[in-house]
Amino acid sequence: MELAYIPSPSSGVLYLGPVPLRGYAFCIIIGVFVAVWLGNKRWIARGGRPGTVADIAVWAVPFGLVGGRLYHVITDYQLYFSEGRDWVDAFKIWEGGLGIWGAIAFGALGAWIGCRRRGIPLPAYADAVAPGIAFAQAIGRWGNWFNQELYGRPTDLPWAVEITSSADGRVPGTYHPTFLYESLWCIGVALLVIWADRRFRLGHGRAFALYVAAYCVGRFWIEYMRVDEAHEILGLRLNNWTSVLVFLLAVLYIVLSARKRPGREPVVEPGADGAGTGEDTGDEDTPGAGGEKAAEDAEKPSPAGAGGTGPEAEAGSGERAVSADEADGGARDGAGSAKKS
Numbered sequence: 001m002e003l004a005y006i007p008s009p010s011s012g013v014l015y016l017g018p019v020p021l022r023g024y025a026f027c028i029i030i031g032v033f034v035a036v037w038l039g040n041k042r043w044i045a046r047g048g049r050p051g052t053v054a055d056i057a058v059w060a061v062p063f064g065l066v067g068g069r070l071y072h073v074i075t076d077y078q079l080y081f082s083e084g085r086d087w088v089d090a091f092k093i094w095e096g097g098l099g100i101w102g103a104i105a106f107g108a109l110g111a112w113i114g115c116r117r118r119g120i121p122l123p124a125y126a127d128a129v130a131p132g133i134a135f136a137q138a139i140g141r142w143g144n145w146f147n148q149e150l151y152g153r154p155t156d157l158p159w160a161v162e163i164t165s166s167a168d169g170r171v172p173g174t175y176h177p178t179f180l181y182e183s184l185w186c187i188g189v190a191l192l193v194i195w196a197d198r199r200f201r202l203g204h205g206r207a208f209a210l211y212v213a214a215y216c217v218g219r220f221w222i223e224y225m226r227v228d229e230a231h232e233i234l235g236l237r238l239n240n241w242t243s244v245l246v247f248l249l250a251v252l253y254i255v256l257s258a259r260k261r262p263g264r265e266p267v268v269e270p271g272a273d274g275a276g277t278g279e280d281t282g283d284e285d286t287p288g289a290g291g292e293k294a295a296e297d298a299e300k301p302s303p304a305g306a307g308g309t310g311p312e313a314e315a316g317s318g319e320r321a322v323s324a325d326e327a328d329g330g331a332r333d334g335a336g337s338a339k340k341s
Contacts, residue, residue, distance in 0.1 A: 004158035005174045008165075012146035022094045023146025031136030032061055039129035046128060048120075048269040056114030056125060060107045067106020071099030075231065075238055079168075096147040100137065100219075101242055104212070123205030124268040127197070130211040134190035137215075141186070144179040152176030152225035169229070178222050185218035203264030204257050209250045216247035 014021045039053040073080060073090045076097070080090040089095070108126070115122045144150035148165045153176055160174035192214055197207045220243040224236075231238045 006145075006159060006161045006177055006180070008148045008162055009146055010164070012148075024096055024143035025094050027140050027143035027146070028098075031139035032057070034139060035129060035132035035136040038132035038135065042128040042131070043125070043268070046124065046265075046268045047272055048128070049272045052118065052120070052269060053125070053129060056111055056118065056120070059110040059114035061110070063110025063113075064103040064107030065093065065098070067109075068098035068100065068103030069093050070106070071102025072097040075099060076229075078229075096144065096149055098140075100215075101239075101246065104133075118269070120269055121265060123208070124203070124265050126205050126208035127202060128268075130208040131190040131193045131197075134186045134193065134211055134215065138183045138186035138190070141179045141183040145177075149228070150179040150182075150226070151228075152178040152181075152222075153227055175227070176225055178225050181225075182218065182222050185222065186215065189214040189218070201264050204261045206254050206257055209253045209257070213247050213250035213254070216243040216250065219243045220247075 009023065012023045014023075036054050036057050039057075040050060043053045044050055069090075079085060079097075080087050108122075111125060111129075112122050115125050141150070145161070148163050148170065151161055151163060154173055155176050156174060157176070159177060159180070161177035161180070162172075162174050163170055164172050166172060189211055193207055193211045196202060196210055202210065220240055223239045223243065226237070233241055
């Protein structure tokens, strides 16, 4: 009896003529677009300008890619600098190998530079893009499927992934698809952050911290299932310890931030004309809501004789002034006629 399983692609590259289309890179690009699209919607709902998220992403994404690659190369240096390895492979990012911890850290640095140039608070921007980043990770993990990497222990479960490649020490067989587990977990994290943001009106970076903490919980048990070579400390993989440390820091930030700066930022982008409606974040009284009502009130005509200052009031005053002048002129003409007669 043949077991059910998830087949792996025979190749992670498709060729459009002479142009290679790599599945790993394609998944990363789609993830970035989804993150920017959702982040833009949430930013506008918070009262920011359309396009601001994309402008800052121009800084954040390249920094994130560099940081993710650096983390991977440093923590798995034996793959590139040990005997028989070619160090040039460290630059071949399309072959896989992006560490999420380095990507988030350097991406945050790039976002900080972009926010500083726009006069925008980084925590507010981070809150807006947090669910989109989680969705981007969920999509990006399928790049590991194209490269036949990021799998766990052998299993005969019907959703096991079949590994057919024997490169880099792989042993063909069926394994736990940890790339799939992490992808599904990231979708859950994104939905959790969106719900919590609506329910508790998270601000000052707390939505982003919730994303980080929730991701770390899933990453810990998923990392524990992996069988690929990794550095270990006291019996746990390096990324397990990183998950624990980052989780504690994220929870500590949420607690201290809630005490020091409760609530949400009243203004996320100084000088923004657009007012958020709170559609994506659950806001009902976002900055600018009063501005819209004031604009509607200003368009209503002022009652005659109510001392209004609108165009109608000024026109009424002018008409009354003209009538008075005509009355005075008529009185003077009448007086002159009386004198002549």
